[in-house]
Amino acid sequence: xxxxxxxxxxxxxxxxxxxxxxxxxxxxxxxxxxxxxxxxxxxxxxxxxxxxxxxxxxxxxxxxxxxxxxxxxxxxxxxxxxxxxxxxxxxxxxxxxxxxxx
Amino acid sequence: xxxxxxxxxxxxxxxxxxxxxxxxxxxxxxxxxxxxxxxxxxxxxxxxxxxxxxxxxxxxxxxxxxxxxxxxxxxxxxxxxxxxxxxxxxxxxxxxxxxxxxxxxxxxxxxxxxxxxxxxxxxxxxxxxxxxxxxxxxxxxxxxxxxxxx
Numbered sequence: 038x039x040x041x042x043x044x045x046x047x048x049x050x051x052x053x054x055x056x057x058x059x060x061x062x063x064x065x066x067x068x069x070x071x072x073x074x075x076x077x078x079x080x081x082x083x084x085x086x087x088x089x090x091x092x093x094x095x096x097x098x099x100x101x102x103x104x105x106x107x108x109x110x111x112x113x114x115x116x117x118x119x120x121x122x123x124x125x126x127x128x129x130x131x132x133x134x135x136x137x138x139x
Numbered sequence: 140x141x142x143x144x145x146x147x148x149x150x151x152x153x154x155x156x157x158x159x160x161x162x163x164x165x166x167x168x169x170x171x172x173x174x175x176x177x178x179x180x181x182x183x184x185x186x187x188x189x190x191x192x193x194x195x196x197x198x199x200x201x202x203x204x205x206x207x208x209x210x211x212x213x214x215x216x217x218x219x220x221x222x223x224x225x226x227x228x229x230x231x232x233x234x235x236x237x238x239x240x241x242x243x244x245x246x247x248x249x250x251x252x253x254x255x256x257x258x259x260x261x262x263x264x265x266x267x268x269x270x271x272x273x274x275x276x277x278x279x280x281x282x283x284x285x286x287x288x289x
Contacts, residue, residue, distance in 0.1 A: 048150075053158065062162040063169050066285065078169050128162070134155035 047126025051096050056081060057089050061124040064099065064116040072101070072112040090114060098123055163286045170285035178213075179278040185210045186244055186270035190251055194263035232284060240273045 052061055056079055063075055076086045093099035098120030101112050116124065150158075185206045192199040247266040254262040 058158060058162060059165040062165045066166055066169060074169075074172075078165060078172070128159070131150075131155040131159050134150055135152045135159065137152065 046130065047123070048130035049123050049127040051092060052098070052124055052127045054089070054092075056085070057093060058124075058127070060086075060089060060093065060114075061098070061116065061120065061127075064114055065121060065124055069102075069113040069115040071106075072114060075114060093120065096120075096123075167282065167286040170282060174278075174281075179274060181210045181213050182278075183271050183274035186274050187267050189248060190263040190266040190270060193251055193255065194260050194267065196260065233281070236277045236280060240277055243273050244270055 052058055059079055060075060063078055064070055072083075072086065072090075076083055079086060090099060090101065094101060098117055099114055100117055101114050103110055104113055105111070185202070188202045188206060189199040192202050247269050251263045251266045
């Protein structure tokens with residue numbers, strides 16, 4: 038990664054907010070993650086998670102879809118291409134701050 | 140679309156580092172949930188069980204034939220907890236580790252099979268160690284990679 042890539046221009050306040058960064062980190066690992074799994078990993082209530090997910094969905098970073106598993110309807114979350122790019126740019130921006138390239 | 144993007148963040152390096160650490164911890168925890176430690180144990184037990192059986196002059200092919208499906212079943216049961224479409228992405232590293240690990244295990248088992256009759260059962264001991272190292276080594280490498288923020 039060149040120095041020009043390691044800039045803070047990718048810093049994203051929407052993603053950086055508490056829990057939303059962790060949501061993006063979780064979703065970046067796999068294609069889709071169940072809402073309940075994300076909730077468990079973050080250790081927050083469903084309503085709190087819903088609020089953060091809504092912000093990310095409105096920003097175009099996350100998509101959600103409903104699927105049936107074990108006869109129950111569940112919600113699955115995934116990063117959009119834009120969301121993944123924004124998350125990775127944000128991580129690069131954080132690294133740039135840490136490395137003093139800000 | 141609401142979107143906030145700053146070009147001048149006010150974070151200190153310490154705050155940025157804390158955020159990155161938080162991300163790594165989250166990813167590490169999630170990876171551990173998808174890949175509980177006992178799944179690695181299943182792999183290691185299976186890979187070490189075969190040469191161990193050969194060392195004690197027990198027919199290891201029985202372990203291979205029975206242990207394979209049993210172990211696979213256990214792993215599939217573990218994976219169903221995560222549901223559809225939560226499998227991790229297989230990238231170049233994962234494919235490389237899988238290929239190298241497979242070659243090492245097959246090479247070790249073949250070596251043991253051909254050398255044991257002439258050199259004695261002790262030739263299986265390094266195969267046991269190597270196979271165990273393959274299972275644990277791959278697991279450690281993937282867990283370490285999983286911690287990386289992006």
